[in-house]
Amino acid sequence: MGAGHAHKLYRHGHSPVHRLPPHCKLAAAFAFVLVVVSTPREAVWAFGLYAVLVAGVAAVARIPAGFLLRRLVIEVPFVAFAVLMPFVAQGERVDVLGMSLSVSGLWGAWNVLAKGTLGVAASVLLASTTELRALLLGLQRLKLPPMLVQIASFMIRYGDVVTDELRRMSIARRSRGFEARGVRHWGVLAKTAGALFIRSYERGERVYLAMVSRGYAGSMPVIDEVTATRTQWAYAAVLPVTALAVCLMGWTL
Amino acid sequence: MTTAPSLEISGLAYAYPDGHQALFGVDLTVGRGERVALLGPNGAGKTTLVLHLNGILAGGVGSVTVAGLPVEKRNFAEVRRRVGIVFQDPDDQLFMPTVREDVAFGPAAAGLRGAELEERVQGALEQVGMAGFADRPPHHLSFGQRRRVAVATVLAMRPEILVLDEPSSNLDPASRRELADVLRSLDVTVLMVTHDLPYALELCPRAVILSEGVIAADGRTQDLLCDEPLMRSHRLELPFGFDPRSVHVA
Incomplete structure (x- = not known):
């Protein structure tokens, strides 16, 4: 964290x-x-x-x-x-x-x-x-395109959330007796990556709903100006x- | 101040683009200052209904008005200020790097700046007892604290009606009680979507049951919970050992 x-x-x-x-x-x-x-x-x-x-x-x-x-x-x-x-x-x-x-x-x-x-x-x-x-x-102050700043900002906010999700999935795998050893297990790891992608994608949708519900209309309001x-x-x-x-x-x- | 009810839904029906119909004509009126529980089994259409309240979903039949203002595209900005939805997962709700910025998001999107904005943020955080956490990143808070901050993010918009999706889910008993205290202390209309029947009884004098896309029952929460055949027919079950008759509610 x-x-x-x-x-x-x-x-x-x-x-x-x-x-x-x-x-x-x-x-x-x-x-x-x-x-x-x-x-x-x-x-x-x-x-x-x-x-x-x-x-x-x-x-x-x-x-x-x-x-x-x-x-x-x-x-x-x-x-x-x-x-x-x-x-x-x-x-x-x-x-x-x-x-x-x-x-x-x-x-x-x-x-x-x-x-x-x-x-x-x-x-x-x-x-x-x-x-x-x-x-x-x-x-933001240096006028980097707002979309890039938003993406970076969400990366900071959700990096830990996604890492945590990955950790829980790994615990769930190991609890059912799976240890990644060698090439034959890469398939399982690939599926984990896929599942994580879909979960994150769905979270993205939910976050967007939450943003729209609070008045987001395409641009972030400026809260702090340096x-x-x-x-x-x-x-x-x-x-x-x-x-x-x-x-x-x-x-x- | 308007005298129109906080929320008025009439004849609302909706089918998803894939053809699945979720709502079949919902009628519901919630007066100002009321606290109403929206009960119903999984798949009853509760979330679909909630997303109609601020126009995220639209395009079906029927109408929704919030304090007299119809939920239509040209009113979306004001409707979304008036309807504060607290989603189930606080990690979805809290998307800004710090608590303060998150609570400021709604009012800032509505155009508030400077001292007025700061005051709004402080006020909302005080209402939920989180004023000391303004500069923390949300993921450093406990789940119960995050849920309360999520409530603050919509309170900061001074909503007409607060809509809570499963507010007690994943909370330990102490956080659950703290949230109940917060909700009771607020002077705002509340619509609470929940499976947690004791929580509904504790906080909401009135309850409605949404089942198969229609309002199947509407009455005093205690009366509904005590009506066993009604509850059973809508897959609503009380927790083991809980007798709603034994609880004294105001």
């Missing part, structure tokens, strides 16, 4: 970063990622500076380095591909530890790894200093603007 206010990605705190309005942080994180990916990969020192910037924000937000690094593990499956690049790419080759590696492949791998890690780090920082609910309000002052925007802009300066230097030096 983790979602909602006490989600495991969120780390409760009262730092200046926590206090910034969610839409400022969203915009800042997004701008930062854009700047990072548009930096030339040869400017290795620039990525070092970006890492220092991220570490600085983490320090202000009082997010311990260990916490941040553990969350970064999420990117491992995605960067596995980058590790392959020096072996499979074409072109000029160089010998490293007795292996013949492609130079352009090495640069490509570095590019994916550095930019990916910085992007994930910025997202982890955003998630650990902003409650899920606030993120949705921020997205606002930001110029000062708050200025604080949020520090990270992407500094990063932009680094990026410009990367292109000119």
Whole structure:
């Protein structure tokens, strides 16, 4: 039962970063990622500076380095591909530890790894200093299509309900002597997934009835509006603007 | 203030698109401030009837009016404000991330904002004794608490009539009693759909039996429950050891 206010990605705190309005942080994180990916990969020192910037924000937000690094593990499956690049790419080759590696492949791998890690780090920082609910309000404020915000909001509300249903179905299966072992049991698991889909679909219908009964006519009423002052925007802009300066230097030096 | 009855149903008949006919001419009038139990076996058409009260289902024969306002497409917004339906599963009813936002949903959809909205939400939560839980996500509440919040979500719309679908289902005895206290304290017309006959007797002076798509009986709850042949013929059974004659009701 983790979602909602006490989600495991969120780390409760009262730092200046926590206090910034969610839409400022969203915009800042997004701008930062854009700047990072548009930096030339040869400017290795620039990525070092970006890492220092991220570490600085983490320090202000009082997010311990260990916490941040553990969350970064999420990117491992995605960067596995980058590790392959020096072996499979074409072109000029160089010998490293007795292996013949492609130079352009090495640069490509570095590019994916550095930019990916910085992007994930910025997202982890955003998630650990902003409650899920606030993120949705921020997205709404940034004029993300309302339908997408509604879908995300229902995911948060019903994620646990559906997980709980799945758990009960699993208990019911095991109580009748079923343990999933090997391929022959995949059929049962597939049927469970199907049953869960139908149950959720029917719940969706019932939820819709309940919404219509309370006056829903296609759009969610705005109950909480998040606002930001110029000062708050200025604080949020520090990270992407500094990063932009680094990026410009990367292109000119 | 209008003097029309809270709810007036006449000659209501309805068949589902697949041809299954659920209602065969229902006539029912509920006066202002009355608390009426709607009893009936499974498949009697109770849910179908409830969904007609705010126009979710329509297209059959007959008419429904809520405090003088006919349930028609052009009146849907106002009808849905006037008819507060509390569905059986609070997880269906409570679809917003926090209790406060959920209770605010109805009034906000009707255009309320700011301090007035906040006041409405607080008031409704106080009526059901849940004022301290406004910022909790619904799934962190007990089932009984969720049921009471579900009642608050419709109370916040200041309904003319509160319609409860199986309000006592899945509640432990303490939550059941707490909900009864809440319902008794409200100054609103109540239509309560239920299988829980002792609960109907406790809360509703009047009861109607819906059976095979028509109102088969209408009278004092105690009189109906004591009429054994009537009860038996509509598959309504009292719990073991419960004698409605032994209960003193006002």
